Amino acid sequence: MIIVMKHSATAEDIGNVVQHIESLGFKAHLSQGEERTIIGVIGDERPVEPEHFELLDGVERAVRILHPFKLASRDFHPEDSVVKINGVSIGGRQVILMAGPCSVESREQLIETAAAVKAAGAHVLRGGAWKPRTSPYAFQGLGLKGLELLREAHDAFQLPIVTEVMSPQEVTLVAQYADILQVGARNMQNFALLAAVGEIQKPVLLKRGLMSTVEELLMAAEYILSHGNQKVILCERGIRTFETSTRNTFDINAIPVLKSLTHLPVIADPSHGTGKWELVTPIARAAVAAGADGLIVEVHPNPAKALSDGAQSLKPDNFARLVSDVRRVAEAIGRTA
């Protein structure tokens, strides 16, 4: 931490800040500039928030030096982490394709979709059993029945399953049916949930909150990692901005930024990242071109009848074209898909 004193700070103010730093077990290091005194805080600053120092008399502001995350950082884990599930490796040379319906709606819908995405080349089947919906009047998912159908599809097509878990008390149940547990964007800072999925040993797909910075995403991963679960996959899915022509703004920059800051695999969700099916394929290609380790894509046999997210779901034939496009882009940058 670096503490910048005000232009008007007195020697007494500086002395008090030094004393406060030392009372917390850090060492203080003074540097006298031409217009400001700067005080370095020497030690592991991660547990302390910069704001903590800003209310001392004479302090203008405090600036963090270290990233607040440690287990997620490449500093101490320079090589890529690869998460393995039943022969699928996420974070390696191959770009992994996850696909399936937003919500599990019925056996027919799920089996038809699973067959189609398998045939097109998907490696993992997605599908929601409980759905977080903005409106209390909208379809909320099949619940346990949805999990059972996902398991049935897993057995029929040998596709690992990724599905969302929405509260701490459901983690054990969902882990019995799913191969990868998804923490959704709206729950990215549901710290009780992060702790709960940190206690199990199944892979976790952690989606970036639509209002969260890259650093906050990595802090959410740190929660899971610090509870003992090292199998974390990050997912960029679009952020909220002033632009209204798309549902979200897919933050393509976040992909190479995350790859440089963390060893964890990073995948992309072009369905939520755009909110419109016509945009899914170009943004899927872009995400892979930028270095994403995988994609998660919504596919529905009849989007107009979908009970959720129809507007951003691809029909099976469009998904097959996406896979073909993405493979060529992956090969152009020395990967496979």
Add this chain to the structure above:
Amino acid sequence: MIIVMKHSATAEDIGNVVQHIESLGFKAHLSQGEERTIIGVIGDERPVEPEHFELLDGVERAVRILHPFKLASRDFHPEDSVVKINGVSIGGRQVILMAGPCSVESREQLIETAAAVKAAGAHVLRGGAWKPRTSPYAFQGLGLKGLELLREAHDAFQLPIVTEVMSPQEVTLVAQYADILQVGARNMQNFALLAAVGEIQKPVLLKRGLMSTVEELLMAAEYILSHGNQKVILCERGIRTFETSTRNTFDINAIPVLKSLTHLPVIADPSHGTGKWELVTPIARAAVAAGADGLIVEVHPNPAKALSDGAQSLKPDNFARLVSDVRRVAEAIGRTA
């Protein structure tokens, strides 16, 4: 809902959209403009998302006509709702002042703060027992011990207690100790939690998510209302924007906007809305001048020693000055405090 057809839409496209509208139980109403055909969807559109129609061939976009919330709307409940707790009325002529520490840290800290805010004129005591923290390495709250201390302070000072509940399974427990249950900004769209606080009959203080629209805040309130609990108090606490000179951007516009859209009481949190104690008093005055029904303010006897949010906590003497300022502003607009 209004459906705008593309310039290139065919008669067949239009026919299909009409058929789709009718299959959902609505009536369709065509209007032929000079460059576009527009189709009105007649009926209660609230459960349907506009995106649902946007994937039909020939549709350019769909626009909601009704606000998606109903119970929270003034349309069907024009007069103000007043939430009453032990003689305190929130949403009436008096501006209600809630104050206390961010986290309950110890009996001494809580009692000292409670005594001070009571003396200064606060009507409700706030304090956190469980704290949502961005870092897994930061202080997470005293938990149950914190609730017990809050109850003790309640009894000592006859101040109703507001405290945060973070997961559905803790609602019953927290409701035994608290007079008002707070749903925090990060949980504004934790739908399981909204449902759970909707099942009880204690007042709920619902904070706006830091990247949630006014409409989403009202939809979150709708979750609680539709589960049977009518005692909902809304709270503006700042949103996330590009501006970095303050922790959040306090959305002062939201106060009169909410007051016009909903009958529910609206209070303001200038502590989180600014993140800096020097700004708390001017923004508290502004919120009351804009029509807020109350304030919730962080106060700590020694902010530099606070285990959380010290930078935005007022010392007791500054809080007393805030109360004095706010009273004069309230009177200037025909209210009391």
Add this chain to the structure above:
Amino acid sequence: MIIVMKHSATAEDIGNVVQHIESLGFKAHLSQGEERTIIGVIGDERPVEPEHFELLDGVERAVRILHPFKLASRDFHPEDSVVKINGVSIGGRQVILMAGPCSVESREQLIETAAAVKAAGAHVLRGGAWKPRTSPYAFQGLGLKGLELLREAHDAFQLPIVTEVMSPQEVTLVAQYADILQVGARNMQNFALLAAVGEIQKPVLLKRGLMSTVEELLMAAEYILSHGNQKVILCERGIRTFETSTRNTFDINAIPVLKSLTHLPVIADPSHGTGKWELVTPIARAAVAAGADGLIVEVHPNPAKALSDGAQSLKPDNFARLVSDVRRVAEAIGRTA
């Protein structure tokens, strides 16, 4: 400037950074932390951008210590600046009220509005002669004719005139008619225009860009000040955020933040800050309660017939109520209006 070296930086990297710092005429000051080396840049860093250092090998990031503005800063000019125009003092104890139509549309419209705002208590008359419009098909203003009408209104009502200037070559012309030259939000970083209004000696009303930070606003003021014109009045007029229920988000926090960083007067524009006439009065009250030195408000005798910004214009009787409200709030905080 503080330069944070990467965890992996070598001694050679550090040596090169030190050499680079010295080649720019600064002194370097090393501080060895537990996980990072930090290098302080001693000297007036203002002309250098932090990014300049970030491309040197081994550098993680560079952090500015000093605010990049100097003439606008309270550091070297602690007392408030007061801008005086024909007996009106902006930045003193009195809250100054500027009001008038968005665009000058005709003599009748302008004279009727001027008479009304004068009667209600306004101190300055506003009105646009050239209008920046998003659409090339919208009314673009009366131009020179508008300036002449403004001067006529000035003479008739003894109200100083504020009007917008949109390009450097019009500065001299506009300065012949106006008492205060306004630089609009879209031109806040039109550096040629800032330089041009910096060369004259008339007061400049500088509006914050709708996506500009407080720091960028102060840098824009610095352009004007550094060209020799010290009569700069800042104006908060709302920023662009994700919220769509209002045209802009009025950044109330910016008022006390600006007042603490700079000695320049700060006024508020609740008309653009909200975009809806119903919200103008509550936000006007709030701005004054937060410490604004004045208001600029759009008033039109018949908003439904206005050629621009009708939706956010007050009718004269509503403006009179605003003045009455604002006076009471100003008195509540020890000012007049």
Add this chain to the structure above:
Amino acid sequence: MIIVMKHSATAEDIGNVVQHIESLGFKAHLSQGEERTIIGVIGDERPVEPEHFELLDGVERAVRILHPFKLASRDFHPEDSVVKINGVSIGGRQVILMAGPCSVESREQLIETAAAVKAAGAHVLRGGAWKPRTSPYAFQGLGLKGLELLREAHDAFQLPIVTEVMSPQEVTLVAQYADILQVGARNMQNFALLAAVGEIQKPVLLKRGLMSTVEELLMAAEYILSHGNQKVILCERGIRTFETSTRNTFDINAIPVLKSLTHLPVIADPSHGTGKWELVTPIARAAVAAGADGLIVEVHPNPAKALSDGAQSLKPDNFARLVSDVRRVAEAIGRTA
């Protein structure tokens, strides 16, 4: 335009709105829903702003049906426009590469860069003669001398020149030296400048403002087109969001969105879109994968000595690798580069 009446609107309110619509030369079309009356405005609504209707008594809101731009729209110009300059076609099958220094600093710097980018495969040379700088204390460009050096480089390497023009009165001068005139992000809504470049017949590269929506970018293009210049090239260069790990957030979604809304060519600026040279190549690949018709990239022989934008400038060897990467991605999607 669709006008949504309030729940509480009276028959008289509705009558007045209809009368107002007709007084503007439109036809009104009523539709009575279950909870709201809706009034359609039939006619070319483009010159009218929705806010215009929102202040009539009983109106809840007005919604635009048509995009406000016409000449830029694919509705009336379905096929792609191709802008041709000396044998370079922008908007065709080939992805066009523009590269060069941020600022022209000296003959040596420019010639060395031009030689390098030509050798690497660039089709157009970029370079700034006047630079918009946030700080009045930073390097402001060589001015006319810069234009002369650009022309010299043009003649030596047969590379068309793109350079920024910052004010209306410089358009004629810059057009004598440049093959493409750039309107920078900060000037995207400098309407006087848009009109001036609309009067000439040279291609214009119009950069999206960092605060501008896709629709506003198209309205800025409409200004140029409506003044008679049809040779407009759009450029996505990143927008401002809450994310601080990159200088801007490159809006990758905007590329396919623009390609669907307009016939104009769309290129990408990954240098400004990221602000960090390490991110330029992955984002350049992504932009091409998403469908960009070209790239504009900052290259400098010695970024650490650059007088502006060094941090986002590629060295010549890195630019050569970018070209090689981008070519493979272009081929993967059926284009060349």
